[in-house]
Amino acid sequence: MFRCHVCGSDKARPDFVTRMFRIDGKPVMVENIPATICIRCKEAVFDIATADNIRSMVHGKARPVKSVMTDVFEFA
Secondary structure, three states: OOOOOOOOOOOEEEEEEEEEEEEOOEEEEEEEEEEEEEOOOOOEEOOHHHHHHHHHHHHHHOOOOOOOOOOOOOOO
């Protein structure tokens, strides 16, 4: 049974998301991550196997499929 840890809703839908992670100070993007999305607040939740797979990928078990340049702004 789903229960959102952000808003407490029990309604969700499966979808795919893209997330940025910072690995050793370097931004890394992972696309098409299967997730459960809270209907109310849109929080994405990954199951343990998916989280473990992401961790393995970004720490060298997979090769990037592409590289992109991005602008960086500092809000200060």
